[in-house]
Amino acid sequence: xxxxxxxxxxxxxxxxxxxxxxxxxxxxxxxxxxxxxxxxxxxxxxxxxxxxxxxxxxxxxxxxxxxxxxxxxxxxxxxxxxxxxxxxxxxxxxxxxxxxxxxxxxxxxxxxxxx
Amino acid sequence: xxxxxxxxxxxxxxxxxxxxxxxxxxxxxxxxxxxxxxxxxxxxxxxxxxxxxxxxxxxxxxxxxxxxxxxxxxxxxxxxxxxxxxxxxxxxxxxxxxxxxxxxxxxxxxxxxxx
Numbered sequence: 001x002x003x004x005x006x007x008x009x010x011x012x013x014x015x016x017x018x019x020x021x022x023x024x025x026x027x028x029x030x031x032x033x034x035x036x037x038x039x040x041x042x043x044x045x046x047x048x049x050x051x052x053x054x055x056x057x058x059x060x061x062x063x064x065x066x067x068x069x070x071x072x073x074x075x076x077x078x079x080x081x082x083x084x085x086x087x088x089x090x091x092x093x094x095x096x097x098x099x100x101x102x103x104x105x106x107x108x109x110x111x112x113x114x115x
Numbered sequence: 116x117x118x119x120x121x122x123x124x125x126x127x128x129x130x131x132x133x134x135x136x137x138x139x140x141x142x143x144x145x146x147x148x149x150x151x152x153x154x155x156x157x158x159x160x161x162x163x164x165x166x167x168x169x170x171x172x173x174x175x176x177x178x179x180x181x182x183x184x185x186x187x188x189x190x191x192x193x194x195x196x197x198x199x200x201x202x203x204x205x206x207x208x209x210x211x212x213x214x215x216x217x218x219x220x221x222x223x224x225x226x227x228x229x230x
Contacts, residue, residue, distance in 0.1 A: 004157075035218055045158075045206065045221035091157050102171055103148070103219065105157035 002027045004094050006106035013082045014114050020067075021077045021109045023092030033095040034068065036077045039108070040088040048090070051075065079111075087113045117141065119222035121207050127228045133195035136225045140188070140209030146170075148219060149182055149192050150206040158206055164190065194227075202229045 003026045013019035025034070036048040051059045051068050059066050063083075067076045079086055092106040120139040128134050140147050145166050150158035161180065162172040166187035175182070179198070184190040194201055204226050208219035 037221075042223070044223045045208075047218040047220075050218055102160055102163065105159070107155075107157045 002029075002094050002096060002104045004092050004104050004106040006090075006092055006109050008109045009107070010110045010112070012112040012114055013079070013086075015082055015084060017082055018078060018080045019082055019111065021079075021090050021092075021111070023075045023077070023106055025073050025075065025092070025094050025104075027073065027094065027096075029096060029098065031097050033097070034066075034075045035093040035095065035103075036064070036066070036075075037091045037093060037105075038086075038088045039091060045091070049077065082113050084113050084115065087111055119207055119209055119220055121205075121222035121225055123225055124223060125226050125228075127230065128197055130199055130229050131196040133193065134197055134227065135191050135193045136205050136207075136227075138190045138192070138207030138222060140190070140207070141220055144209035144211055144220070145187070146210045147184055147190050148206075148208040148210075149190070150208065152204045152206055152224070154203070161192070197227075197229045199229050202227055 005024045032053045034051045037045050038048045039045045049059050049061045049064050051066055058068050063080045065078045089108045089110050091108045094104045096102055122137050147164045149161045151161050152158045161175045162182045163170040164184040167184045182192045204224040206224045207222040210219045
Protein backbone atom coordinates (compact mmCIF):
# COMPACT_ATOMS: atom_id res chain seq x y z
CA UNK A 1 0.00 0.00 0.00
CA UNK A 2 1.08 3.51 -0.69
CA UNK A 3 2.18 5.65 2.24
CA UNK A 4 2.95 9.34 2.40
CA UNK A 5 5.24 10.72 5.09
CA UNK A 6 5.62 14.31 6.16
CA UNK A 7 8.32 14.39 8.80
CA UNK A 8 7.88 18.04 9.82
CA UNK A 9 4.75 18.51 11.94
CA UNK A 10 5.46 22.24 12.26
CA UNK A 11 7.52 24.77 10.37
CA UNK A 12 7.93 28.51 10.62
CA UNK A 13 9.27 31.11 8.24
CA UNK A 14 9.85 34.83 8.31
CA UNK A 15 7.70 36.85 5.98
CA UNK A 16 9.40 37.28 2.57
CA UNK A 17 11.76 34.37 3.22
CA UNK A 18 11.79 30.93 1.63
CA UNK A 19 10.72 27.69 3.27
CA UNK A 20 10.79 24.07 2.11
CA UNK A 21 8.34 21.44 3.27
CA UNK A 22 9.37 17.80 2.97
CA UNK A 23 7.41 14.81 1.73
CA UNK A 24 8.40 11.26 0.98
CA UNK A 25 6.25 8.43 -0.29
CA UNK A 26 6.44 4.73 -0.76
CA UNK A 27 5.19 3.05 -3.91
CA UNK A 28 5.99 0.30 -6.37
CA UNK A 29 4.19 2.06 -9.20
CA UNK A 30 5.98 3.88 -11.97
CA UNK A 31 3.23 6.30 -12.89
CA UNK A 32 1.25 8.37 -10.45
CA UNK A 33 0.46 11.95 -9.46
CA UNK A 34 1.64 13.98 -6.52
CA UNK A 35 -0.05 16.99 -5.02
CA UNK A 36 0.41 19.61 -2.36
CA UNK A 37 -2.77 20.86 -0.75
CA UNK A 38 -3.19 23.84 1.57
CA UNK A 39 -5.74 23.86 4.36
CA UNK A 40 -6.15 27.27 6.04
CA UNK A 41 -7.86 27.55 9.42
CA UNK A 42 -11.25 27.77 7.67
CA UNK A 43 -10.53 24.14 6.70
CA UNK A 44 -11.38 24.31 3.01
CA UNK A 45 -8.63 22.36 1.31
CA UNK A 46 -7.27 23.87 -1.89
CA UNK A 47 -4.75 22.63 -4.40
CA UNK A 48 -1.36 24.34 -4.40
CA UNK A 49 0.55 22.40 -7.02
CA UNK A 50 0.64 19.03 -8.75
CA UNK A 51 3.26 16.89 -10.44
CA UNK A 52 2.87 14.02 -12.88
CA UNK A 53 5.45 11.34 -12.15
CA UNK A 54 6.30 10.85 -15.82
CA UNK A 55 7.40 14.47 -16.11
CA UNK A 56 10.99 15.15 -15.20
CA UNK A 57 10.52 18.90 -15.04
CA UNK A 58 9.58 20.20 -11.63
CA UNK A 59 6.21 21.92 -11.44
CA UNK A 60 6.03 25.62 -10.62
CA UNK A 61 3.07 27.82 -9.73
CA UNK A 62 4.07 31.41 -9.06
CA UNK A 63 5.82 31.41 -5.66
CA UNK A 64 5.36 27.67 -5.21
CA UNK A 65 7.66 25.07 -6.71
CA UNK A 66 8.47 21.45 -6.10
CA UNK A 67 11.63 19.39 -6.04
CA UNK A 68 10.55 16.01 -7.38
CA UNK A 69 13.13 13.27 -6.95
CA UNK A 70 11.48 10.13 -8.36
CA UNK A 71 14.27 7.71 -7.51
CA UNK A 72 14.40 8.95 -3.94
CA UNK A 73 10.57 9.09 -3.78
CA UNK A 74 10.79 12.63 -2.50
CA UNK A 75 8.47 15.53 -3.28
CA UNK A 76 9.26 18.75 -1.40
CA UNK A 77 7.44 22.04 -1.67
CA UNK A 78 9.31 25.33 -1.76
CA UNK A 79 7.48 28.54 -0.94
CA UNK A 80 9.36 31.65 -1.97
CA UNK A 81 8.71 35.18 -0.70
CA UNK A 82 6.46 33.82 2.05
CA UNK A 83 3.34 35.82 2.82
CA UNK A 84 1.11 35.92 5.89
CA UNK A 85 -1.62 34.26 3.86
CA UNK A 86 0.58 31.22 3.34
CA UNK A 87 0.05 30.21 6.97
CA UNK A 88 -1.88 26.94 6.91
CA UNK A 89 -1.61 23.17 7.13
CA UNK A 90 0.04 21.72 4.06
CA UNK A 91 -0.70 18.17 3.00
CA UNK A 92 1.25 16.10 0.54
CA UNK A 93 -0.89 13.64 -1.41
CA UNK A 94 -0.25 10.72 -3.73
CA UNK A 95 -2.70 9.56 -6.35
CA UNK A 96 -2.45 6.05 -7.71
CA UNK A 97 -3.38 5.35 -11.30
CA UNK A 98 -4.39 1.79 -10.51
CA UNK A 99 -8.01 0.76 -10.30
CA UNK A 100 -9.83 3.29 -8.19
CA UNK A 101 -7.33 6.12 -8.50
CA UNK A 102 -7.28 6.64 -4.76
CA UNK A 103 -5.63 9.53 -3.01
CA UNK A 104 -3.35 9.03 -0.01
CA UNK A 105 -2.52 11.95 2.25
CA UNK A 106 0.34 12.64 4.62
CA UNK A 107 -0.22 13.86 8.17
CA UNK A 108 0.45 17.47 7.28
CA UNK A 109 2.87 20.26 8.15
CA UNK A 110 1.63 23.32 10.00
CA UNK A 111 3.30 26.42 8.57
CA UNK A 112 3.53 29.61 10.59
CA UNK A 113 4.56 32.83 8.88
CA UNK A 114 6.23 35.33 11.22
CA UNK A 115 5.69 39.00 10.37
CA UNK B 116 -18.30 27.77 -10.97
CA UNK B 117 -19.92 26.81 -7.67
CA UNK B 118 -17.77 24.74 -5.36
CA UNK B 119 -18.49 21.57 -3.41
CA UNK B 120 -21.25 22.22 -0.90
CA UNK B 121 -21.62 20.41 2.40
CA UNK B 122 -24.09 20.63 5.23
CA UNK B 123 -24.32 20.97 8.09
CA UNK B 124 -21.06 22.73 8.91
CA UNK B 125 -21.15 21.69 12.54
CA UNK B 126 -22.92 18.93 14.42
CA UNK B 127 -22.84 17.88 18.05
CA UNK B 128 -24.47 14.61 19.05
CA UNK B 129 -24.32 12.15 21.90
CA UNK B 130 -22.80 8.73 21.45
CA UNK B 131 -25.15 6.10 20.11
CA UNK B 132 -27.16 8.72 18.25
CA UNK B 133 -27.27 8.83 14.47
CA UNK B 134 -26.19 11.63 12.14
CA UNK B 135 -26.21 12.32 8.41
CA UNK B 136 -24.07 14.58 6.28
CA UNK B 137 -24.90 15.88 2.83
CA UNK B 138 -22.64 16.74 -0.08
CA UNK B 139 -23.35 18.36 -3.43
CA UNK B 140 -20.35 18.08 -5.77
CA UNK B 141 -19.33 20.47 -8.52
CA UNK B 142 -21.67 20.15 -11.46
CA UNK B 143 -20.48 17.56 -13.94
CA UNK B 144 -18.02 15.90 -11.60
CA UNK B 145 -18.44 12.15 -11.83
CA UNK B 146 -16.23 11.14 -8.94
CA UNK B 147 -17.10 11.88 -5.33
CA UNK B 148 -15.06 11.16 -2.22
CA UNK B 149 -15.83 11.16 1.49
CA UNK B 150 -12.90 11.61 3.87
CA UNK B 151 -12.58 11.52 7.63
CA UNK B 152 -10.06 13.95 9.09
CA UNK B 153 -9.29 13.46 12.75
CA UNK B 154 -7.67 16.43 14.47
CA UNK B 155 -3.94 16.51 13.75
CA UNK B 156 -4.11 13.94 10.97
CA UNK B 157 -4.42 13.93 7.22
CA UNK B 158 -7.68 13.02 5.52
CA UNK B 159 -8.48 9.33 5.34
CA UNK B 160 -10.61 8.10 2.47
CA UNK B 161 -13.84 6.46 3.60
CA UNK B 162 -15.61 5.88 0.31
CA UNK B 163 -15.28 6.81 -3.33
CA UNK B 164 -18.07 6.91 -5.91
CA UNK B 165 -17.90 6.99 -9.68
CA UNK B 166 -21.30 8.31 -10.74
CA UNK B 167 -23.63 6.33 -8.46
CA UNK B 168 -21.42 3.26 -8.13
CA UNK B 169 -18.97 2.55 -5.31
CA UNK B 170 -15.34 2.34 -6.44
CA UNK B 171 -13.70 1.86 -3.06
CA UNK B 172 -15.17 1.54 0.43
CA UNK B 173 -12.44 -0.58 1.96
CA UNK B 174 -11.88 1.81 4.86
CA UNK B 175 -15.52 2.49 5.61
CA UNK B 176 -16.61 0.97 8.97
CA UNK B 177 -19.63 -0.67 7.47
CA UNK B 178 -21.12 -1.76 10.77
CA UNK B 179 -21.95 1.87 11.53
CA UNK B 180 -21.21 3.98 8.45
CA UNK B 181 -23.18 4.02 5.23
CA UNK B 182 -23.14 6.24 2.18
CA UNK B 183 -25.13 6.60 -0.97
CA UNK B 184 -25.06 8.68 -4.09
CA UNK B 185 -28.42 8.57 -5.72
CA UNK B 186 -28.64 9.61 -9.37
CA UNK B 187 -24.89 10.15 -9.42
CA UNK B 188 -25.04 13.68 -8.01
CA UNK B 189 -25.65 14.43 -4.31
CA UNK B 190 -24.37 12.11 -1.65
CA UNK B 191 -25.15 11.42 1.99
CA UNK B 192 -22.93 9.85 4.62
CA UNK B 193 -24.59 8.39 7.69
CA UNK B 194 -23.26 7.20 11.02
CA UNK B 195 -25.46 5.01 13.18
CA UNK B 196 -24.74 4.64 16.05
CA UNK B 197 -22.00 7.19 16.62
CA UNK B 198 -19.02 6.56 18.85
CA UNK B 199 -16.74 9.02 20.60
CA UNK B 200 -13.93 8.19 18.16
CA UNK B 201 -16.07 9.37 15.25
CA UNK B 202 -15.42 12.96 16.29
CA UNK B 203 -13.71 14.45 13.25
CA UNK B 204 -14.19 16.66 10.25
CA UNK B 205 -15.90 14.89 7.36
CA UNK B 206 -14.74 16.20 4.03
CA UNK B 207 -16.42 15.71 0.71
CA UNK B 208 -14.48 16.15 -2.51
CA UNK B 209 -15.20 15.72 -6.20
CA UNK B 210 -13.22 15.39 -9.39
CA UNK B 211 -14.19 15.35 -13.03
CA UNK B 212 -13.53 11.76 -13.93
CA UNK B 213 -11.96 8.74 -12.38
CA UNK B 214 -9.15 8.82 -14.90
CA UNK B 215 -8.72 12.56 -15.04
CA UNK B 216 -5.37 14.10 -14.31
CA UNK B 217 -7.10 16.62 -12.24
CA UNK B 218 -7.13 17.23 -8.61
CA UNK B 219 -9.96 16.92 -6.20
CA UNK B 220 -12.00 19.91 -5.15
CA UNK B 221 -12.92 19.91 -1.49
CA UNK B 222 -15.93 21.18 0.35
CA UNK B 223 -15.69 23.11 3.63
CA UNK B 224 -16.29 19.99 5.71
CA UNK B 225 -18.64 19.06 8.53
CA UNK B 226 -17.17 19.13 12.01
CA UNK B 227 -18.73 16.36 14.10
CA UNK B 228 -18.39 16.26 17.85
CA UNK B 229 -19.62 13.15 19.63
CA UNK B 230 -20.06 13.56 23.40
